Amino acid sequence: SPMVEKIAMTIEEAAEYTGIGRNTLRLLVSERKIPVLLIGRKHIIRTDALTEFLKINQGVDLLDIDSVKSVI
Numbered sequence: 001s002p003m004v005e006k007i008a009m010t011i012e013e014a015a016e017y018t019g020i021g022r023n024t025l026r027l028l029v030s031e032r033k034i035p036v037l038l039i040g041r042k043h044i045i046r047t048d049a050l051t052e053f054l055k056i057n058q059g060v061d062l063l064d065i066d067s068v069k070s071v072i
Helices: 011-018 022-030 047-056
Strands: 008-010 037-039 042-046
Touching: 008 011, 008 047, 011 022, 011 042, 011 047, 022 042, 042 047
Parallel strands: none
Antiparallel strands: 008 042, 037 042
């Protein structure tokens, strides 16, 4: 069966997908830089939101949280 493109993923999957560490992703989510859906304690990130986040923050140090642009 063909690989289905995921439209959303967990923090763990998003970390693997982008190469961004899980702790950094959790920080970005808690600082409201990346929008998420909550299912209980599980955070789900839309793939298009993640792609947009990477695009608008190209060249930005993601650990410098104040410089990171948020996806609306």
